[in-house]
Structure formats: structure tokens, C-alpha cells
Amino acid sequence: MKLNTFRNSTLLFLSSLLVFTILSVTSASGQKNQPNPGWPQITKEAKPWSRWWWMGSAVDPTNLKATMEAYSKAGLGGLEITPIYGVHGYENRFIKFLSPEWVKNLEYTLLEGKQLDMGIDLAMASGWPFGGLWVTPDDACKYMSVQSYALIKEGGRLQEKVTMEQEPMLRTISRPKLELSQLKYPVSANEDSLQNWAIEQVRYSRPMPLQALMAYSDKGAILNLTSRVDAEGKLNWTAPAGLWKLFAVFEGWHGKMVERAGPGGEGDVIDHFSDKAIDNYLGHFTTSFAGHDISGLRAYFNDSYEVDDARGEANFTPLMFDEFQKRRGYDLREYLPALLGQDNAEYNQRVLSDYRETISDLILEKYTQRWHDWAAKGGKIIRNQAHGAPANILDLYAAADIPETEGEDIVKVKTASSVAHVMGKRLASSESATWLKDHFEASLSDVKQAIDLFLLAGINHVFYHGTTFSPQDASWPGWMFYAAVNFAPSNTFWNDFGTLNTYIARSQSFLQAGKPDNDILLYYPISDEYAVRGKSMLLHFDGAAKGSSVRNAAEYLFKKGYAFDYISDRQIAQLETKSGKIQTGGTNYQTVLLPPVKLIPLETFEKIIALAKEGATVLMEELPVDVPGLGRLSERQVKLQTLKKSLYLVKQAGSTIQKAKVGKGQILVGNLSELLLQGKIRHEIMAERGLQCIRRVDGANTTYFIANRGAEIIDGMVALETRIGSAVLYNPMNGSFGKAQTKSDANFGEVYLQLKPGESCLVQIFPGKVNAPEYAYWKTSGDKIEFGSDWTLTFLNGGPELPKPVKLSKLGSWTEIEGDGYKAFSGTAVYKTTFAKPSGTAKTYRIDLGKVAHSARISLNGKELVTLISAPFTFYISEADLKAENTFEISVTNLMGNRIADMERKGQKYKIFYNVNFPSKEPRNRGADGLFTTLGWKPQESGLIGPVTLTPMQPMQ
Incomplete structure (x- = not known):
């Protein structure tokens, strides 16, 4: 939308509403090359993007062009194509994923994207995770099954055959009963039926290959008997002296199928631990794209791991034992009892930890890095959701060009942005508003608050989840994906959607510039989590770190206003110290903070000591206890204890903190709150008032994004942990900006803010003076006037039909008006009234709409002023815009x-989709069939609830 759609009036904030094309900047401190105050240029990457579901890939150039033009007009900057399951009744339009026809439509989309200046990314599967019809059983994900055999005495022989048959199983989403006997092997041989069946997981009855047979005696001897098992499974071995127990490891096919797959994209999920599997998988894309122009494609995308969102887990790969020995320095086959938790407690813990670390290494090296390198050869980048993987997700994120997160937990969300900051990546993205509420329950205001959380967490490249391609001939509400929110033209809020998009674009235009300005590198002690056995062989890390020491530390830091990023062992190895600052990714940090850590890799602790020697301050709540893993254990333990003993810790007077001078730097150990004080780590005390913020530096300037997430109205000076020469205040919702009222001393500054709960702003700090208009601060100058009871309500557009206009004696939900048509209506209605120009000398008035369900566009005397999408539903008008008698339309x-x-209620179908066909998030909205239903709903509150008031205002001096 154009900027003037969002202006409040010609004098919204007096002179702050002037549009400046060139501003001269004078600096008392002599700073040069400072950016001029004013909104940065809005690029397509600054605008929000959206996941774009291609249902059944039933797309065509005519409808692609029409829908993309609508998306562009609404303010979307780009789209990520994700082919998905189809729509019943449109089977004749289905196009198989990566077929020549499909690739031609991709080419057309890329061309149209260039015409509209919209970016295009592509998910590398039809659904998720990586998988498809071309994935062979050899490349499909695997699992291990271990069989133990009874104790064998000296001279005894095993009578059982060393064989295992895979237990068959079948899980489908489709409602018609499907029997395994109906399936051909392999599953890809059933191509024509897979869309209808929607198979989640399938295992065929097949002999499972023997990977290892190991014998362990009560005397400590270990024998590898694998080669002594013949083709029939007979063991040719006589037990020597001792009492022997045998363990056989068999390899099975996990059977996980691509979730929510569209036509041609169904099939097995790949083995994420195998380089051969990923190379073969990517090779199919190379072949499919050969001879086609995909130059307009920016990035390839992975929608999280989710392999083990099924029965059992994918925890094995054919080369597991070789890869383990290469990385950990010993043979895992010799420690199978410990891997299974059947040895002594220490061995059980250490071997399991090494196994999990090996799995992490394989996902990083054999899958993520190879995928990145393949994309780079073709001139593309990758966006990756690492969360959910049984790996150190910080390292997986680091291998991506754009790390992407999702969710509503800021502890989790910060994992992706942390890696972007630590590794010097410009963008960190988010899958946004996924299941924010249940279907048809989330407003633009809800989305705005969710997006603010992402921005505060360091995300600066928002992707909605999502927008569904829907052809023009589809009846309302069109095609919809099974997870809310539906960001599509069929949604009633679509005409007001651009206001939210402009808000995000303005915010991200600042947050994509410069570098992060965080102070603490918070160590993620993943070895401690690897060592906890839990319910399964593998642990899946979503970033939330529930129950861990790092979560406790992260929650405390965020609550108290400390700016931090997580860091992994691999990333610590890359740190440098210069002039007392810790440097990484071109950014300086004040300190590394270790939460309570039991197990730490020796190399990590050595690096931390080295950083301190070079001048860094390191904070530790406790000294680490031990090293993880089993390989070279004694050697590593001795070195760790030697390093710990080298720290001459001295208790500080009047404190519980112990301090060790280390080279040019220091290490402090003790209580977290005291550590932060002793380490002189800055923090934003505005957090105590319900304000949350994030900082970025751009040259000599610092930019704050600040959101009022509390219940208190902020109207006064707010302290910033940044010295202020001058400051410019920006309102990303309405586009106004101007020079802020400030105070400053040698260390920190204060800026005057007026923020109601739910509001946000940007503050740009300059070291010197700037030439800009004063920002307009307001205070009331008289009693507010409530608008009268004479309203006319007219329904403009929507359905199922337009109710008759009504005259209202009081405001309230239009669903309370007598008649079923009002209760059933979804769309837009205009409230119209007239009012006389108030008496008095006020030059400006604030109009407050009170409660609005759910967004509002306001016109005064036929001139559109502003679109409001979230509380507070207030705006300003100038006395000069008022006539003796005024027409007011909302x-x-x-x-x-x-x-x-x-x-x-009328039995009209809108749940017309294959696969999951509209599940519900909330149990209260589930029908007898387990799917989403509205049959128990009362009408949602709708319209102008009010009260609507007008208040005279005057500028604050």
C-alpha cells in the first residue's frame, strides 16, 4: 500500500509528518558519514514474506499472475513455494512435483517475481522433511534394533539363528481403511494411490541386515563375531573360556514418509546421516532443473527435521560404526551394553553421549553442509529450520545462510537469531503465526504482537505461515492450509493486511541494517543434555532447553534486560579477544557466560581460558565438573583438572563472587546476578517497566526497537544503556518520526517515550546533533467528549449476504442485532455519524475508538485518514481538518x-482437502471425527464496540 494510506492527517504529529527526502546533519562531535534521519529504503527483503502453499501444485500462469499481483499489492516482499497435498474435486489440475510441467510453472513464477520485485524461495520437498518418490530404500532413513542372546558357557554354541524380520506396520491419515497387503513394495511403486492414502509411516515385513554381532564375557573379553554368521543366520562359533552374552545389531527401515506431501512428492524420507543419500536426493533436483532458467530463485528451504514424528526413531545409518570410530576414537560395537544402558552408570552415560554427538556431527556434515555446498554451486543460498533435529541446532543453523525459527517462546526463538549474530549473517527468519490461535480466531492485532516477539528476539526476516494458492474460480473461502493463520485474499482482514505489512517493513528496514549490539555470549552446554538418557536413544532439540541450566539463565537475562546470544562449542573455538572485547562475526561482546555446567569439552574450556588470557572477562556460575564422552578419558580429565587448578580464585570482599586473574583478563565465578554486576555487564533497566528492546549498531549510530509488552502506559523518560548525542524517534505503525526529547551523561541516556500497552517504536541514537523536526509529544488539554448515539451501520462487502443497514442508538457487536444475517456476517461494515466542531482553542484532537473487532479504516469528511489494526485504536486529527459539521466514517x-x-451449520463444505483435511489446534473445536468444527461456536464479537471519544490535545514542552 502507498504511504499516504497510513497517514493520520496532514498535521498528525505537526511537523513530524513532513516527508524528508534530504536532511542535512550537523554533528557537534564532528562525526562524518552519519545516515540522515528518516526511514530507510524499503527493499523486498525488508517486507514480510510468506510461505506459499501450492495445493496439489494445481497452478497455472493465469492464476499465478493474479494471485502474485494481489500479494504484491498487499505489501508482501517475497514467497516461499511449498507444494502440498491437493484439493478434492480438482484432481484434473494436479501437477506432479518436479515434473517438466511443474518446473515450467516454477519458471513462470520466477519471471513474474522479477516483474513484481518479489523474491522467491523453494522448499526442497513437497511437504517435509526431505524425501520423495525417488528416494530408494537404500537412501531412506534407518533405525537399529538390538537383539540379545542368552548367556553361553565355555564350549557352548548359539542355537538360535542370528536373524530378524522387520515387524510390519502402517499408519495413514486417510479415513478409508487401508491394509498393508494392498501396498506394493517399495512404497514408491504405489505412486498413483499415495495422494489419496496419505501414508505417514510404513514398514514392510523384510529381513533386516545384520550390522554387528558382538560377544562380551564375564571376564571382560570382547569378540566381534559378525563375519562368523553365514547367509542363513547360523553362527559358526564355539564359546571360549568364560560366560558370554551376545548382542546383535540389525538395520531396519524406519518407514517415515514425507508429511503433507503433494502429488509426485510422496515417498520415503531420506537418511539424514548419509552423504550418499543427500547427494542422490539433490541430484534429482539438478536433473529436473537442467535446461530451465531458475536464476530468479533466491534460496532453497528446509522445513525442520521431524523425521521422528512417527513410531520409533531414525537413529542409524549403514556407516554408523565407521563414522563413530573416526570421530570418537573407539569402536562403538565394543560398548553396545553401555549404549543400551546395561553397563555401569558412567559407561552408560559416556557412550550414549558420544553416540549422540556423532549423530549431531553426521547431520551437520553429511546433510546440512553438503546441501549448502550444492546450493552454492548453483548460485543459491539455503534457509534452514534446524530445530527438532537430534543435534546441536546452533551448529546446524550456522551452516545455513539464513537460519529460521518458529514458535512463541523467546528462549527458543533466539537460537536462530543468535547464530546469525555470532556468525555474522545479515538475516534471521521466522515461520510466523503458525497455529497462533485456532482457525478463524486470530486477528491482525494478534499477529502484530507475535511478530513483535520475533523482532525483539533478533529476527529480521519474517515469513508468514502462510498463504495458500487458490484459483479465482474457487468458491469462498477458497483453498486453505490446515494450520492457522490464513493470510490470503479470501480472509476478511485482507484489505487491512497491508497496514501490518508496512509496519513490519518499516521495522525490518532498520533491523536488517548494521550489526547486532548484544553483550553476552551464553554458552549452550549441550554435553550435559547428551548425557541424560531420557526415553529414547536420541534427544531432539527445539531450542527451548526446558529443564536445563541454560534456559534458567536465558530467562533471567531476558527478564532483566541483558542482551545475549547463545553460542556452541564449535563457535567458541572461533572466538578472538581484542582490547578486552570478545569478537565473532564482526561483532564485539563483553563476556562469555557459562551457566551451571557439569560436562564441558576440554577444547572448549581451554579456549575459554585462552580468551581470558588475552584480556576477556569470563563469567561462570560454577566451574565445570568433568569432560564428556569416553575416548581418551583419563588424559582429558587430567588436563581439565589441571586447568581448573591453575585458576587462583579469590573471594571478593562483600560478595560471594570468586575472581581469578588470568593473563590480561579475568574469570569470575558465583551467583548469576552478582556475576553480571561484578562483570559490569550493561543491561536495559526499561525491562523493569514492561518494556522490551533489541539494539543494533550501524556505524556510529545505535538503533533500538522497543515494544511495550507490559500493562503500564509509558509516558516519560526511559533510560537507555547508550550515550545519546541526539535521538530520532520513529513510529513504524504510522510512519511519523522526529527528534526526541533526551538526556544523557557520559555512560547512558534517556529518551522520552509515550507508549501504550501493545505499542512499539524505533529510537535511532546519534553521537552528535542532527537536523530534524521535533517529535510531537502530546498531553490532554481538556475533557474528552463521547460521540453521540446517532450512528448508521451499513454493510459494504462480505457474506454470506449483506445485512440491511440499521440505525444504532448505542455501539456494540453487530452480532447482537436481531436477525441471523447479522450473526452470520463476516466482512466490512461502515459506521457513520456526524458531529459538530468542538468549541475551544485546541489545535489537535485525539480520537479513541475504544474496542474494535477487529480492524478499522477511518475517513473524515470523505478523506481517508488511517487504518488501525491493533490496540490502542487511537489517532490524531488537526483542528484545521474540521468543519462546522463533520462526517465521520469508521x-x-x-x-x-x-x-x-x-x-x-448449513452443511456447506469448506473442508475439501486431502491428507489431514483441517485439524483443530484446540480440543474445544474438535468434532466427533476429530477435525475442526465451528458447530459449538457462539457468534464472534464483531464491529465497533466503543466507546468512541474525542479529546483535545496540546503539544508537550
Whole structure:
């Protein structure tokens, strides 16, 4: 949308509403090359993007062009194509994933993207995780099954055959009963039926290859008997002296199928631990794209790991034992009892930890890095959701060009942005508003608050989840994906959607510039988590770190206003110290912080000591206890204890903190809150008032994004941990900006903010003076006036039909008006009234709409002023815009839910999709079939609830 759509009035904030093309900047401190105050240029990457579901890949150039033009007009900067399951009744339009016809439509999309200046990414599977029809059983994900055999005495022989048959199983989403006997082997041989069956997991009855047979005696001897098992499974071996127990490791096919796959994309998920599997998988894309122009494609995308979102887990690969020995320095086959938790407690813990670390290494090296390198050869980058993998996700994120997160937990969300900051990556993205609420329950205001959390966490490249391609001939509500929110033109909020997109674009235009300005590198002690056995062989890391010491530290830091990023062992190895600062990715940090750590790799601790010797300050809540793993254990333990003893810790007077001078730097050990004080780590005390923020530096300037996430109205000076020469305040919702009122001393500054709960702003700090208009601060100058009871309500657009206009004596939800048509309506209606120009001398007035369900566009005397999508629903008008008698119109748009509920009550189908076909997030919205239903709903509150008031205002001096 154009900027003037969002202006409040010609004098919204007096002179702060002037549009500046060139501003001269004078600096008292003599700074040069400072950016001029004003909004940065809005690029396509600054705008929000969206995941773009291609249902059944039933796309065509005519509809692609129309939908992309609508997306561009609404303010989306790019799209990520994810082919997905189809829609019933449109089977004749299905296009198989990566077929020549499919690639031609991709080419057309890329060309149209260039015309509209929209970026295009592509998910590397039709659904997720990586997999498809071309994945052979050899390349499919695997699992291990271990069989133990009874004790054998000296001279005894094993009578059982060393064989195992895979237990068959089948899980489908499709409602018709499907029997395993109906399936051909391999699963790809059933190509024509897979879309209808929606298979989640399948295992055929097949002999499982023997990978190892090991014998362990009560005397400590270990024998590898694998080569003594013949083709029939007979063991040709007579037990020597001792009492022997045998363990056989068999390799099985996990059977995980690509989730939510579209036509041609169904099939086995790959073995993420095998370089051969990923190379063969990527080779199919290379072949499919050969001879086609995909130059307009920016990035390839991976939608999380999720292999083990099924029965059992994929925990093996054919070369596991070789890879383990190469990395850990010993033969895992000799420690199978410990791997299974059947040895002494220490061996059980250490071997399991080494196994999990090996799996992590394989996902990083054999899968993620190879995928990145393949993309780079073709001139592309990769976006990766690492969370969910049984690996150190910080390292997986580091191998991506754009790390991507999802969720509503800031501890989790910060994993992706942390890696971007630590590794010097410009962008960190988010899958946003996934299941924010249930279907048809989330408003633009809800989305705005969710996006603010991502921005505060360091995300600066928002992707909605998502937008569904829907052809123009599809009846309302069109095609929809099974997870809310539905960011599509069929959604009633679409005409107001651009306001949210402009807000995000303005915010990200600042947050994509410069570098992060965080102070603490918070160590993620993954070895401690590897060592906890849990319920399965592998642990899957989503970044939330629940129950861990790092989560406790992260929550404390965030609550108290400390700016931090997580860091892994591999990333610590790359750190440098210069002039007392810790450097990584072109960014300086004040310290490395170790939460309580039991197990730490020797190399990590050595590096931390080295950083201190070079001048760094290192904070530790406790000294680490031991090293993880089993290889070279005694040697590593001795070195760790020697390093710990080299630290001459002295308790500080009046404190619980112990301090060790180490070379040019220091190590402090003790209580977290005291550590931060003793280490002189800066923090933003605005957090105590419910304000949350993130900082970035761009040359000599610092930019804050600040959001009021508390319940208190902020109207006064707010302290910043940055010295202020001058500051410019920006309102990303309405586009106004101006020079802020500030105070400053040698160490920190203060800026005057007026933020109601839910509001946000940007503050740009300059070291010297700037030439810019003053930001307009307001205070009331008289009593507020409530608008009268004479309103006319007219329904403009929406359905199922337009109710008759009504005259209102009081404001309230239009669903309370007598008549089913009002209760069923979803769309836009205009409230119209007239009012006389107030008496008095006020030059500016604030209008407060009170409660709005759910967004509003305001016009005064026929001139559109502003679109409001979230509380507070307030705006300013100038006395000069008022006439003796004024016409005031408020066009309010509600959510889709009332119309959907009406459809469902009438038996009109909108759940017309293959696969999951519209599940519900909330149990209260599940019908007898387990799917989403609105049959139990009462009408959603809709319209202008009010009260609507007008308050005279005057500038604050």
C-alpha cells in the first residue's frame, strides 16, 4: 500500500509528518558519514514474506499472475513455494512435483517475481522433511534394533539363528481403511494411490541386515563375531573360556514418509546421516532443473527435521560404526551394553553421549553442509529450520545462510537469531503465526504482537505461515492450509493486511541494517543434555532447553534486560579477544557466560581460558565438573583438572563472587546476578517497566526497537544503556518520526517515550546533533467528549449476504442485532455519524475508538485518514481538518469465523482437502471425527464496540 494510506492527517504529529527526502546533519562531535534521519529504503527483503502453499501444485500462469499481483499489492516482499497435498474435486489440475510441467510453472513464477520485485524461495520437498518418490530404500532413513542372546558357557554354541524380520506396520491419515497387503513394495511403486492414502509411516515385513554381532564375557573379553554368521543366520562359533552374552545389531527401515506431501512428492524420507543419500536426493533436483532458467530463485528451504514424528526413531545409518570410530576414537560395537544402558552408570552415560554427538556431527556434515555446498554451486543460498533435529541446532543453523525459527517462546526463538549474530549473517527468519490461535480466531492485532516477539528476539526476516494458492474460480473461502493463520485474499482482514505489512517493513528496514549490539555470549552446554538418557536413544532439540541450566539463565537475562546470544562449542573455538572485547562475526561482546555446567569439552574450556588470557572477562556460575564422552578419558580429565587448578580464585570482599586473574583478563565465578554486576555487564533497566528492546549498531549510530509488552502506559523518560548525542524517534505503525526529547551523561541516556500497552517504536541514537523536526509529544488539554448515539451501520462487502443497514442508538457487536444475517456476517461494515466542531482553542484532537473487532479504516469528511489494526485504536486529527459539521466514517472488518460457522451449520463444505483435511489446534473445536468444527461456536464479537471519544490535545514542552 502507498504511504499516504497510513497517514493520520496532514498535521498528525505537526511537523513530524513532513516527508524528508534530504536532511542535512550537523554533528557537534564532528562525526562524518552519519545516515540522515528518516526511514530507510524499503527493499523486498525488508517486507514480510510468506510461505506459499501450492495445493496439489494445481497452478497455472493465469492464476499465478493474479494471485502474485494481489500479494504484491498487499505489501508482501517475497514467497516461499511449498507444494502440498491437493484439493478434492480438482484432481484434473494436479501437477506432479518436479515434473517438466511443474518446473515450467516454477519458471513462470520466477519471471513474474522479477516483474513484481518479489523474491522467491523453494522448499526442497513437497511437504517435509526431505524425501520423495525417488528416494530408494537404500537412501531412506534407518533405525537399529538390538537383539540379545542368552548367556553361553565355555564350549557352548548359539542355537538360535542370528536373524530378524522387520515387524510390519502402517499408519495413514486417510479415513478409508487401508491394509498393508494392498501396498506394493517399495512404497514408491504405489505412486498413483499415495495422494489419496496419505501414508505417514510404513514398514514392510523384510529381513533386516545384520550390522554387528558382538560377544562380551564375564571376564571382560570382547569378540566381534559378525563375519562368523553365514547367509542363513547360523553362527559358526564355539564359546571360549568364560560366560558370554551376545548382542546383535540389525538395520531396519524406519518407514517415515514425507508429511503433507503433494502429488509426485510422496515417498520415503531420506537418511539424514548419509552423504550418499543427500547427494542422490539433490541430484534429482539438478536433473529436473537442467535446461530451465531458475536464476530468479533466491534460496532453497528446509522445513525442520521431524523425521521422528512417527513410531520409533531414525537413529542409524549403514556407516554408523565407521563414522563413530573416526570421530570418537573407539569402536562403538565394543560398548553396545553401555549404549543400551546395561553397563555401569558412567559407561552408560559416556557412550550414549558420544553416540549422540556423532549423530549431531553426521547431520551437520553429511546433510546440512553438503546441501549448502550444492546450493552454492548453483548460485543459491539455503534457509534452514534446524530445530527438532537430534543435534546441536546452533551448529546446524550456522551452516545455513539464513537460519529460521518458529514458535512463541523467546528462549527458543533466539537460537536462530543468535547464530546469525555470532556468525555474522545479515538475516534471521521466522515461520510466523503458525497455529497462533485456532482457525478463524486470530486477528491482525494478534499477529502484530507475535511478530513483535520475533523482532525483539533478533529476527529480521519474517515469513508468514502462510498463504495458500487458490484459483479465482474457487468458491469462498477458497483453498486453505490446515494450520492457522490464513493470510490470503479470501480472509476478511485482507484489505487491512497491508497496514501490518508496512509496519513490519518499516521495522525490518532498520533491523536488517548494521550489526547486532548484544553483550553476552551464553554458552549452550549441550554435553550435559547428551548425557541424560531420557526415553529414547536420541534427544531432539527445539531450542527451548526446558529443564536445563541454560534456559534458567536465558530467562533471567531476558527478564532483566541483558542482551545475549547463545553460542556452541564449535563457535567458541572461533572466538578472538581484542582490547578486552570478545569478537565473532564482526561483532564485539563483553563476556562469555557459562551457566551451571557439569560436562564441558576440554577444547572448549581451554579456549575459554585462552580468551581470558588475552584480556576477556569470563563469567561462570560454577566451574565445570568433568569432560564428556569416553575416548581418551583419563588424559582429558587430567588436563581439565589441571586447568581448573591453575585458576587462583579469590573471594571478593562483600560478595560471594570468586575472581581469578588470568593473563590480561579475568574469570569470575558465583551467583548469576552478582556475576553480571561484578562483570559490569550493561543491561536495559526499561525491562523493569514492561518494556522490551533489541539494539543494533550501524556505524556510529545505535538503533533500538522497543515494544511495550507490559500493562503500564509509558509516558516519560526511559533510560537507555547508550550515550545519546541526539535521538530520532520513529513510529513504524504510522510512519511519523522526529527528534526526541533526551538526556544523557557520559555512560547512558534517556529518551522520552509515550507508549501504550501493545505499542512499539524505533529510537535511532546519534553521537552528535542532527537536523530534524521535533517529535510531537502530546498531553490532554481538556475533557474528552463521547460521540453521540446517532450512528448508521451499513454493510459494504462480505457474506454470506449483506445485512440491511440499521440505525444504532448505542455501539456494540453487530452480532447482537436481531436477525441471523447479522450473526452470520463476516466482512466490512461502515459506521457513520456526524458531529459538530468542538468549541475551544485546541489545535489537535485525539480520537479513541475504544474496542474494535477487529480492524478499522477511518475517513473524515470523505478523506481517508488511517487504518488501525491493533490496540490502542487511537489517532490524531488537526483542528484545521474540521468543519462546522463533520462526517465521520469508521469501516470495521471482523474475522472469518461467523461466516464459516454459518456455512457449517448449513452443511456447506469448506473442508475439501486431502491428507489431514483441517485439524483443530484446540480440543474445544474438535468434532466427533476429530477435525475442526465451528458447530459449538457462539457468534464472534464483531464491529465497533466503543466507546468512541474525542479529546483535545496540546503539544508537550
